[in-house]
Amino acid sequence: MIDTHCPYCALQCGISLTTGDGPPRLAPTEFPVNRGGLCAKGWTAADLLDHGDRLLSPLVRKDPADRTSPLRPAGWDEALDRVVDAIRTSQRRYGPDSVGAFGGGGLTNEKAYALGKFVRVALRSASIDYNGRFCMSSAATASNRSLGIDRGLPFPLADIAQAQAVLLVGANPADALPPSMQYFDAGRAAGARHVVVDPRRTTTAGGAHLHLQPLPGTDLALANGLLHVAIREGLVDETYVRDRTSGFDAVRATVASYWPDRVERMTGVPERDLRETVRLLATATSAMVLTARGAEQHSNGTDTAQAYLNLALALGLPGRPFSGYGTITGQGNGQGGREHGQKADQLPGYRRLDDPAARAHVAAVWGIDPDELPRPGRSAWEMLDRLGTDDGVRVLLVLASNIAVSAPHTNRVMDRLRALDLLVVSDIFLSETAAVADVVLPTAQWAEEDGTMTNLEGRVIRRKRALSPPPQVRTDLRMLADLAGRLGRGRYFDDDPRRVFDELRRASAGGTADYAGITYERIEAEQGVFWPCPSEDHPGTPRLFTDRFPTADGRARFFRVEHRDPAEMPDADYPYVLTTGRNMQQYQSGNQTRRVGALTMALPDARAELHPDLARRHGIADNDVVELRSRRGRALFRARLTDGIRRDTIFAPFHWAGSSAVNALTDPTLDRHSRMPAFKSCAVSIARAGGP
Numbered sequence: 001m002i003d004t005h006c007p008y009c010a011l012q013c014g015i016s017l018t019t020g021d022g023p024p025r026l027a028p029t030e031f032p033v034n035r036g037g038l039c040a041k042g043w044t045a046a047d048l049l050d051h052g053d054r055l056l057s058p059l060v061r062k063d064p065a066d067r068t069s070p071l072r073p074a075g076w077d078e079a080l081d082r083v084v085d086a087i088r089t090s091q092r093r094y095g096p097d098s099v100g101a102f103g104g105g106g107l108t109n110e111k112a113y114a115l116g117k118f119v120r121v122a123l124r125s126a127s128i129d130y131n132g133r134f135c136m137s138s139a140a141t142a143s144n145r146s147l148g149i150d151r152g153l154p155f156p157l158a159d160i161a162q163a164q165a166v167l168l169v170g171a172n173p174a175d176a177l178p179p180s181m182q183y184f185d186a187g188r189a190a191g192a193r194h195v196v197v198d199p200r201r202t203t204t205a206g207g208a209h210l211h212l213q214p215l216p217g218t219d220l221a222l223a224n225g226l227l228h229v230a231i232r233e234g235l236v237d238e239t240y241v242r243d244r245t246s247g248f249d250a251v252r253a254t255v256a257s258y259w260p261d262r263v264e265r266m267t268g269v270p271e272r273d274l275r276e277t278v279r280l281l282a283t284a285t286s287a288m289v290l291t292a293r294g295a296e297q298h299s300n301g302t303d304t305a306q307a308y309l310n311l312a313l314a315l316g317l318p319g320r321p322f323s324g325y326g327t328i329t330g331q332g333n334g335q336g337g338r339e340h341g342q343k344a345d346q347l348p349g350y351r352r353l354d355d356p357a358a359r360a361h362v363a364a365v366w367g368i369d370p371d372e373l374p375r376p377g378r379s380a381w382e383m384l385d386r387l388g389t390d391d392g393v394r395v396l397l398v399l400a401s402n403i404a405v406s407a408p409h410t411n412r413v414m415d416r417l418r419a420l421d422l423l424v425v426s427d428i429f430l431s432e433t434a435a436v437a438d439v440v441l442p443t444a445q446w447a448e449e450d451g452t453m454t455n456l457e458g459r460v461i462r463r464k465r466a467l468s469p470p471p472q473v474r475t476d477l478r479m480l481a482d483l484a485g486r487l488g489r490g491r492y493f494d495d496d497p498r499r500v501f502d503e504l505r506r507a508s509a510g511g512t513a514d515y516a517g518i519t520y521e522r523i524e525a526e527q528g529v530f531w532p533c534p535s536e537d538h539p540g541t542p543r544l545f546t547d548r549f550p551t552a553d554g555r556a557r558f559f560r561v562e563h564r565d566p567a568e569m570p571d572a573d574y575p576y577v578l579t580t581g582r583n584m585q586q587y588q589s590g591n592q593t594r595r596v597g598a599l600t601m602a603l604p605d606a607r608a609e610l611h612p613d614l615a616r617r618h619g620i621a622d623n624d625v626v627e628l629r630s631r632r633g634r635a636l637f638r639a640r641l642t643d644g645i646r647r648d649t650i651f652a653p654f655h656w657a658g659s660s661a662v663n664a665l666t667d668p669t670l671d672r673h674s675r676m677p678a679f680k681s682c683a684v685s686i687a688r689a690g691g692p
């Protein structure tokens with residue numbers, strides 16, 4: 001039996017895994033995040049290990065010249081030779097950037113680091129980005145510019161239980177991170193007041209003291225309205241603003257026009273609820289403002305996160321005990337995955353690729369000349385949108401991502417994937433993306449390799465190897481090292497996770513996300529170590545901002561932000577707003593969880609939630625099949641009628657593929673700062689498509 005962590009979400013719940021006689025079995029541990037709790041996904045995670053759908057050897061197209069020919073099993077040499085031939089041909093014809101990689105927030109820190117290095121050092125290409133651009137980039141951008149650092153929660157999760165007031169915006173932890181609810185529940189049981197902002201009455205919202213239901217895309221106006229009320233009612237912490245921040249006067253002037261009655265008209269949130277929310281937050285001895293994807297996945301997502309940061313700063317929360325602003329990460333290594341260089345503009349340690357000092361430091365660790373490092377490349381959607389074009393990527397390597405389901409506007413993505421010269425996908429199952437690949441590489445999964453993950457608190461934890469992968473399955477570290485060797489750059493790469501982590505520590509040293517003092521042994525002994533941790537005798541940093549902010553002058557910065565309408569507004573043809581999100585039983589694109597019998601039995605299909613009044617207008621009954629259409633595509637769902645959702649809004653989950661792929665509908669318009677697509681708001685029509 002070994003102690004390790006759940007393979008799914010950003011809580012990284014502790015589990016013990018027993019292997020040996022019979023199928024692998026798991027049970028929760030008392031790890032300080034889940035404290036004995038697990039959700040349905042975690043309880044069934046061992047089902048992945050011996051699943052019948054597992055990829056057990058590389059696959060290649062029977063006829064390499066015909067991308068519609070069937071996939072057939074192949075040896076590793078044949079598969080990797082095909083990849084390397086295509087890389088060489090493409091780079092000779094179209095230049096180094098014509099070969100690229102798309103990574104994932106589920107990769108271990110070691111793999112995320114190795115992938116970023118592989119693209120810059122082995123391919124010498126600028127073309128890399130990852131699916132975290134689709135989930136965390138807006139809050140990350142706002143936190144970096146305002147607080148000088150991007151760590152999802154700047155305090156341990158358990159602090160939530162001590163906060164006297166919590167404003168939770170666009171988050172549904174009861175379904176997305178169920179074991180985390182013990183902290184919210186403990187807080188409420190001790191008298192804390194919680195306010196949830198969500199267009200749906202989710203399980204989380206149902207248990208809150210107050211539920212605000214704004215129209216999707218108006219969260220920024222709501223935040224500015226809350227700050228307006230705080231100023232008008234004299235609830236701003238003027239001492240904190242004076243001593244610890246800069247830029248408030250401009251924000252004060254901006255929010256002056258966000259009168260509560262105007263904000264009520266923009267958002268639909270009653271004026272009295274605005275006032276009550278602000279009073280709860282401002283009069284509590286400790287208070288938190290937490291945002292998640294509901295607020296962030298918009299074409300103004302960075303500014304929306306900033307508006308809530310402005311509110312938290314004006315109330316003097318960041319750095320105060322059991323208080324602050326945080327953002328709730330979703331993917332398993334959503335935090336670590338964005339720190340080690342698989343972003344288009346970034347080097348390990350959360351360093352900027354366009355910073356000469358950062359380039360020099362990382363190049364020295366890698367043993368290359370800084371001038372060999374490429375410049376920043378295109379963001380995820382911008383890369384996908386140009387696949388197969390003369391100035392785009394023509395050979396794409398995809399790790400830990402199912403972009404055929406998880407990217408926005410998937411019809412466009414599928415067209416671009418088909419235009420590639422070669423698509424290579426590394427996965428444990430034949431995902432929807434792998435199914436259209438030219439080469440599929442079977443990779444080891446969570447209990448078959450060592451590695452570290454960084455959870456939503458910035459706590460670096462260890463996943464441990466408990467089983468050997470099947471004989472023809474390799475780790476991604478080995479695959480990248482093998483490819484680099486064939487490209488003549490093998491000496492720069494290692495397939496041993498511990499040695500890769502030690503190199504990552506050196507590369508991150510002195511950066512924002514400093515892992516220099518974190519070792520495998522310390523992680524084990526201390527139940528995880530919080531970054532930044534610059535030396536082995538440093539205790540790690542569970543709580544940030546207690547004395548100063550990591551900005552040039554030590555102050556947090558306000559930024560003035562204004563409401564802008566979503567890029568796509570409802571009209572006569574598409575009269576409703578579609579918003580997307582999670583179900584408890586599924587994870588991300590569903591590539592893993594849709595194969596787990598117990599989970600699909602609990603929730604067999606995709607359900608679109610709509611208000612009974614809206615349903616009546618279109619002759620729709622509960623359980624009917626409905627068709628949603630947007631300007632980009634259509635998708636089918638089973639209707640779930642609920643008076644807990646706004647009358648003008650429809651919700652659909654993003655875990656399903658094929659005819660129920662909601663991202664066939666979603667809007668790829670990008671946030672101008674973070675390059676995050678507007679997943680959470682687009683215009684749709686609805687029609688009944690069939691009975692139960």
Ligand code: SF4
Nearest residue numbers: 006008009013039042
């Ligand atoms: Fe796994 Fe997340 Fe569920 Fe915990 S909450 S068991 S980490 S999926």
